Amino acid sequence: MSTATRLCLLVPLLVFYSGAEGLEVCYKDLGCFSNAAPFFSAQRPLSLLPQSPADVGTTFGLFTRENPTTRERKRLLAERDDLLEDSTFNGASKTKFIIHGFQNNGHRPWVYNLTDELLKEGDYNVIVVDWKDGAGLPYTQAAANTRVVAAETERLIRYLNNRTRADWAQMHIIGHSLGAHTAGYVGHGLGSLGRISGLDPAEPLFEHTDPLVRIDPADAAFVDIIHTDGSSILTLGLGLDQPVGDVDFYPEGGARQPGCGAESIISKIGVIAEGLVTEGFQAAKNAFSCSHTRAIELFTESINSQCQFTAYPCSSWDDYEAGDCSDCDGSCSVMGFHADKHGGAGSLYLNTNDKDPFCLTDIALRNRSRYCLQSLTRQNQTVIENCVSTMETVYVNFTTNLKDTIAEEIFCSEYEKFLECVTAVLDTVKPCQDTSVKTVIGSAYTNYSLTANYECEDRHKGYRGGEPSSLRQTCLSLWVTMAAVVLCFFLVMTQGR
Numbered sequence: 425m426s427t428a429t430r431l432c433l434l435v436p437l438l439v440f441y442s443g444a445e446g447l448e449v450c451y452k453d454l455g456c457f458s459n460a461a462p463f464f465s466a467q468r469p470l471s472l473l474p475q476s477p478a479d480v481g482t483t484f485g486l487f488t489r490e491n492p493t494t495r496e497r498k499r500l501l502a503e504r505d506d507l508l509e510d511s512t513f514n515g516a517s518k519t520k521f522i523i524h525g526f527q528n529n530g531h532r533p534w535v536y537n538l539t540d541e542l543l544k545e546g547d548y549n550v551i552v553v554d555w556k557d558g559a560g561l562p563y564t565q566a567a568a569n570t571r572v573v574a575a576e577t578e579r580l581i582r583y584l585n586n587r588t589r590a591d592w593a594q595m596h597i598i599g600h601s602l603g604a605h606t607a608g609y610v611g612h613g614l615g616s617l618g619r620i621s622g623l624d625p626a627e628p629l630f631e632h633t634d635p636l637v638r639i640d641p642a643d644a645a646f647v648d649i650i651h652t653d654g655s656s657i658l659t660l661g662l663g664l665d666q667p668v669g670d671v672d673f674y675p676e677g678g679a680r681q682p683g684c685g686a687e688s689i690i691s692k693i694g695v696i697a698e699g700l701v702t703e704g705f706q707a708a709k710n711a712f713s714c715s716h717t718r719a720i721e722l723f724t725e726s727i728n729s730q731c732q733f734t735a736y737p738c739s740s741w742d743d744y745e746a747g748d749c750s751d752c753d754g755s756c757s758v759m760g761f762h763a764d765k766h767g768g769a770g771s772l773y774l775n776t777n778d779k780d781p782f783c784l785t786d787i788a789l790r791n792r793s794r795y796c797l798q799s800l801t802r803q804n805q806t807v808i809e810n811c812v813s814t815m816e817t818v819y820v821n822f823t824t825n826l827k828d829t830i831a832e833e834i835f836c837s838e839y840e841k842f843l844e845c846v847t848a849v850l851d852t853v854k855p856c857q858d859t860s861v862k863t864v865i866g867s868a869y870t871n872y873s874l875t876a877n878y879e880c881e882d883r884h885k886g887y888r889g890g891e892p893s894s895l896r897q898t899c900l901s902l903w904v905t906m907a908a909v910v911l912c913f914f915l916v917m918t919q920g921r
């Protein structure tokens with residue numbers, strides 16, 4: 425980010441500035457919280473103090489196989505032996521914590537789905553950390569409140585350990601968005617937590633900050649991260665792109681997810697608005713956070729699925745997409761719940777489906793990127809049967825095994841068909857674009873990749889011109905972003921749950 429951009433970013437952030445003032449605040453039993461460095465930095469120009477435990481209102485709901493339903497949820501609280509005795513907490517079982525993020529709470533369908541899948545997999549204590557009163561606007565305050573949520577969670581864990589000998593080296597915290605950083609603080613405080621799964625950890629006020637401020641590999645014995653919305657905040661990406669775990673999974677590159685609609689900020693706002701007009705608030709909200717919540721869906725699916733989310737080490741997503749990294753060489757891993765049973769470290773890449781179920785079978789996965797490139801660059805093996813275009817996608821049906829002798833001819837006629845198809849899309853989408861068709865076709869041509877259904881889909885959509893790059897660096901786009909963010913938060917709020 426340039427200095428100018430960063431300065432720009434400060435201004436809209438001021439809009440959200442409010443809440444606790446001062447340099448340090450102390451809360452009984454939880455200790456003191458300072459907002460001095462490293463909590464104050466160039467990446468974190470607005471560092472608030474956390475609100476009081478009463479304002480944040482953290483609660484802990486216990487689910488086990490004996491009491492799996494919402495109605496049977498048991499409350500736990502540090503130092504409350506009566507609650508513990510009345511509960512089904514088993515100190516000998518492993519414990520899984522679920523911590524939600526900004527503008528969320530512990531009663532969302534995804535929390536129940538995740539809990540159900542966990543209890544199906546094993547006889548765990550599942551503890552849902554609900555901090556909804558502290559997780560609302562402004563974002564700066566919610567980001568600060570995570571420290572109080574973490575301190576309370578740490579206190580509960582120490583308490584459970586004292587009373588039941590439950591070992592926190594056997595505990596696992598699953599945190600989404602701000603909840604991932606919360607988990608980081610808990611692990612840091614405890615020193616030897618077993619595992620943290622960070623599901624698309626939040627980007628704003630955390631990316632490139634000191635490891636004390638954000639989740640990092642030292643926060644637990646094993647830290648696995650799933651990145652699904654790592655595109656710049658300037659394009660409404662809400663998740664970290666920076667690797668912050670022992671192993672970082674980047675499904676579909678980790679910047680944005682297939683099936684989530686448009687990717688440039690302008691078209692993203694368009695999709696949100698369209699959702700609002702056609703299907704109401706829920707649709708608009710889903711369009712806004714589709715990529716960000718995909719990490720949860722992927723993790724939840726991974727718990728009991730027969731299909732493994734095999735991920736490959738690679739130098740970059742582009743190299744992975746180009747088919748350069750389809751060999752594991754013993755350093756692949758499996759994204760999601762079972763990641764701890766596999767080796768693998770660093771940044772790993774994989775393809776996923778654009779809808780539930782998201783896991784692609786190994787064979788389709790391995791062949792997918794490479795197959796398409798081969799099909800398109802070695803046309804003597806390929807016939808394009810038909811070519812169908814929509815606004816977003818060009819579908820191309822292939823058959824293989826052509827005789828080499830007619831290769832040249834086929835190549836030409838097939839290529840013509842392909843051009844026709846892509847041109848048709850360009851005409852529909854960007855009738856006024858002055859980029860020469862040749863260049864545009866060129867980039868579309870090499871950037872197609874084959875999905876499991878052998879439909880050739882443009883994953884980069886580069887031919888549409890991408891984001892307006894002149895806008896990107898200006899305050900204008902920031903303000904548009906912020907306006908959209910405000911709009912979306914307003915939608916989320918007014919939805920009132």
Ligand SMILES: *[C@@H]1O[C@H](CO)[C@@H](O)[C@H](O)[C@H]1NC(C)=O
Nearest residue numbers: 532533534535536537721724
């Ligand atoms: C929860 O699971 C149900 C049933 O599998 C599914 O239809 C629903 O979309 C899931 N909800 C979320 C938020 O993941």
Ligand SMILES: *[C@@H]1O[C@H](CO)[C@@H](O)[C@H](O)[C@H]1NC(C)=O
Nearest residue numbers: 503582583585586587588589
């Ligand atoms: C539990 O904590 C109490 C103090 O609250 C302490 O006296 C006791 O030794 C602890 N027990 C264990 C097993 O750590």
Ligand SMILES: *[C@@H]1O[C@H](CO)[C@@H](O)[C@H](O)[C@H]1NC(C)=O
Nearest residue numbers: 787788789790791792795876
């Ligand atoms: C995957 O590739 C192998 C060899 O490259 C081929 O034999 C197999 O049919 C392909 N499978 C799919 C589903 O494309």
Ligand SMILES: *[C@@H]1O[C@H](CO)[C@@H](O)[C@H](O)[C@H]1NC(C)=O
Nearest residue numbers: 802803804805828829831832
């Ligand atoms: C494509 O055709 C050329 C020329 O006929 C041939 O040399 C090449 O091996 C063919 N490619 C494949 C993958 O068969």
Ligand SMILES: *[C@@H]1O[C@H](CO)[C@@H](O)[C@H](O)[C@H]1NC(C)=O
Nearest residue numbers: 809810811812819820821879
């Ligand atoms: C691909 O071809 C099959 C069989 O001809 C057809 O059913 C299918 O609709 C085609 N897909 C596309 C995207 O054209």
Ligand SMILES: *[C@@H]1O[C@H](CO)[C@@H](O)[C@H](O)[C@H]1NC(C)=O
Nearest residue numbers: 742866867868870871884886
């Ligand atoms: C394919 O897409 C990537 C990523 O968007 C881009 O960097 C690359 O230049 C594109 N390839 C071509 C030939 O345009």
Ligand SMILES: [Ca+2]
Nearest residue numbers: 608635638640
């Ligand atoms: Ca940390």
